[in-house]
Amino acid sequence: MFQQSSSSDVKTGQQSTKSIRYTSKALPLLDVRNLSTSFGHDTEKLLAIDDVSFTVAPGEILGLVGESGSGKSITLRSILGLTKRYGQVEGKVLWKNQNMNIMKNKELRRIRGSEIAMIFQEPMSSLNPLLTVGLQIDENLKAHTKLSRSARKKRSIELLDLVGIPSAADRLDDYPHQFSGGMRQRVMIAIALASEPELLLADEPTTALDVTIQQQILDLILDLSKNMNMSVIMVTHDLGVAAQTCDRIAVMYGGKLVEVGPVREILRNPQHPYSIGLLRSVPEDVAPRSELYSLPGIPPSLADRPKGCCFAPRCPAAMTKCVTDRPELQQAGNSCSVACFNPQTITSGNIA
């Protein structure tokens, strides 16, 4: 239902609010360089993400996949500077060539919510239960646009319509509890889209939803990204979701990126033993009721990260070098980067 309405709505919206969009092909929209976030003090420093570097091009959808505790969400939050209150963030977050990491809060506020928006995993707990949905959308429009009161209301209705909420005009005065989970997630997206962001940070946007609703939400995000040339960083632990939506995938493990590349390369010819293990543990195209491949062991705790490669203790292809040295992300093949001393292929005999 939203597919038909979306393109026209987006156009009218663009005229009303935004001026110049970043279209440079040469420079990435977002360039994250050597980003590290740690929590706690010097004596007991927990490194949640360690030296993470990646770029996002305009209109691109980047998938950040990994198990829980691998640092996916912290990466997103560090981009927006949301982790600064609790931890130390080092490195550069270049947003259109400006380092967001050294910006003052006042400057950050101009970017947050307007140029970069974020949607969170739990639609139940990230909306304010005491405020109507209309008010929560209006807040964002008020902060980031110069629209008049009546224009804001009109725009709010447009946005709810855009994300596929039926009879949008009547639902502005409803409270979050009057919406179902899928509808609440749509409201979240509507709030995030209110200021027409150029980058959407989506932290597990569909994890709490049913597969049928998941498909609708993913289609919606894909659609909007295409129509508004919006970039997306999609954090997910579901490789299926990543496969169906992303252009590029970055695999995270123990706070580091272990493999980055185009979606087809990563899913068909993964080279890092962790990516291979992750892919093989998905029960797709395997004999029914056969034993599933499972990576031995558990992810390292932040307090006790191995000296060498974080994955070495669980890695079937580990060498002595892996235990002592930490591999850096390096170009492997034409389009992928892998952080591994001993890259494998999915059929290689070493991975049993």
Add this chain to the structure above:
Amino acid sequence: MTENTSLLHVTNLSHQFKIDPSIFDVILRRPSRYVKVLNGIDLNLARGETLGVVGESGCGKSTLARCLVGLYPLQNGEILFNNQNVSHKTRAEQRDYNRRVQMMFQDPYSSLNPRMTVGQVLHEALSVHKMRSETEIPERINELLDLVSLPRDAADKLPHQFSGGQRQRIAIARALSVEPEILIADELVSALDVSVQAQVVNLLLDLQERLGLTILFVAHDLRLVRHVSHRVAVIYLGSIVEIGSSDSLFANPIHPYSRALLNAAPSIDPDKKNTTAPLTGELPSPLNIPSGCAFHGRCPHATEICKKSKPELKALDGHGEIACHHAKELALS
């Protein structure tokens, strides 16, 4: 499947919850309202098989599981266990049934008592059902921990000292401690990461083989259900719309709802795009279930008859049983 071979036989199971009336309802003398969660479920569980149950949230999957273990008193319908009616039993027999049908829950963080060590949890289960004499219990606890591949010193630890996957192993050990015949797994691995999920599923399959368990596997992860189940039932608004062998159902679903649901699971192959149109709209409220076929409002094939009469589950050659007026045409298309 005849009745003799089935271990658990469920006929016409219905369940509804009464909504507490508000002050206005009382003043205005409005009639009580009911959420009809289960509407006539018929099921057979054969010994040693795994039946997968899938559906959207709110369709009644978990209520079905809870009704089967007796967590909700039976309102309507019949459950036969080993050809004996469960509801007509004496207390002692009821207790025996409770022992033989065990449930494992979804959330490993809230389903274990945070103040009891693993040893105490297992000890309680063993002594309540008098599975072993007091002196033999420590030995049995060790056996159980070995069975689910947990270290033996786990017995002295509290639940918070374990990871999610380990906690689900504890839940499995607790369920197995009373030597049940049927395990009801309600979203057992939904809260776990993929690689840990694989470990727990492997364990479950292995235990089923070794102990000859019958499993009702409730989950919303379709890939996983396909992997573990012999047969699969698709539930929509408290009724089974299609039930059949896992292979044929996933390869060639007939009911429009099963088609939409099974195709909605994203494939890990980026070029294998879903071709069927996604379902529009959402699950209608179980407060007022649509007349006729409950799915007709969202169904692309709905006709007049679907609005009027509710289709029965009927067997179709080469497929399982389908509750759809247009099953035959859909099978050909």
